[in-house]
Amino acid sequence: MNKVLWCLGAFCYDGISLLRAFFGGGFSLNGYEINHLAEIYDQYETETHDVEYLLAKIKESGIQNVLEPFCGTGRILLPIAQTGCQITGLDGSDGMLKFLEEKARQLSEQTRSRITLKLADVLKTDWPGGYDLVILGGNCFYELASIQEQRHVIRAAYQALKPGGALFTDGDCMDGLLDESWCDIGVEGKAFPSGVCAHGVHLQGYCTTVAVDRENRIWKAHRRVELEYPDGRKEEAQWDVTVHPTSVTEMRTWIEGCGFEIREAFAGTETRGALLPNSGRATFWAVKP
Template structure:
């Protein structure tokens, strides 16, 4: 199953429901405290709708966001109106790819939140993105990123039962509900890649389905020691690795949260 377009790339239910569909990860406080340690400016790669970016601007940081989805960036841009002028003036948004970007300035902190790094589907792409990030971190600055730690029973070869934990109902800005169902999951352990087919439905208060869309999610999973070698290969020194945003130690099947210095 090859997707016709990248996840999050087109206008539709996935993008409209993005903000309300996010669990409270506790990651905003984490990135904010890293920014306090390093100072700005800050660069968020794959910033999406600005879920993390705007709170960092509110905390006083100059922040540049980059994303390859114009639809997601439009949502981030719309939030300017919710913020005071001096906060809005600290935020710049740019359409672009985290594998290939160029800014003149060098950043105290670069981060890639909410598993966005896993949208890079090959080891080469991941390497290219980290090398590019390395060029943009000022000496002594930090790179932080978050991926999931693969639970091997969900990564078995071929088709597996989709994780029902991802099925959910969330409010949409229209006042209707967004129903997400993962219809199918296929794993390719050779490429370390999962492919999921999602059905998204907008449902009104009477249970009537107003819209139905399908999206295909692809992600590459990475093992903990692979990440160690990847950071080293790209010129970073690992400062910390956590299993959760509460800075708990690494743990199998949870999150991988990495902080590396240049």
């Protein structure tokens, strides 16, 4: 499995309504607060298979009220709002939410009125409740540093759902030892975020693995990004990350352990193939009794 280098920091405003409220514990700067990063992220994140799956399930199940932690720039959130659902997005990056807000301004006033955005640390904040669907998609578990944090968000999702509500999870998985491709310690390589913004700002990201625990699948790395502006100015940001790639077995165990009933499980929304320990990706649709 190739190394996933999206993980910039673990986090997740009242926006479109346009109230800006930070609630919960102290907010911590992470990679997603780098200037212009949200635009580059939005260029990369263009997957549609998961969105198509969700739109079909929402129609089939009569879902009306949705919560998406780790909503980013709205790749999933905005299409759902356009179906007529009320949707709340949580994210820890003000930059991501501002970019999402700009995208939402292109939509009708009626659609915008169905969107609420909250700047929130999903690990320290009590999530709002009473939802028909909670979405934990887009590899969001790679934004979390430990098994404890990953299990926490599944428990929080359970609490946020009304009885009969559904949980959707989707992301890369790794069973067994931490893959060797993650273990090249001390070697810096190019990584996300890399690209050119609309205003000509160039971003180049780099990543250096600093420590690994193969048995427990723990990966620690130093990240940095260089920014070069059209006028020649240059900036650099640096930060550290810890990632625990989840396994298929862990995801299934945690979801069922929180009280969910798994209704669908397959190896990603693109192929919807049989879910095996070595599938590399896992998608679950589970219901709160």
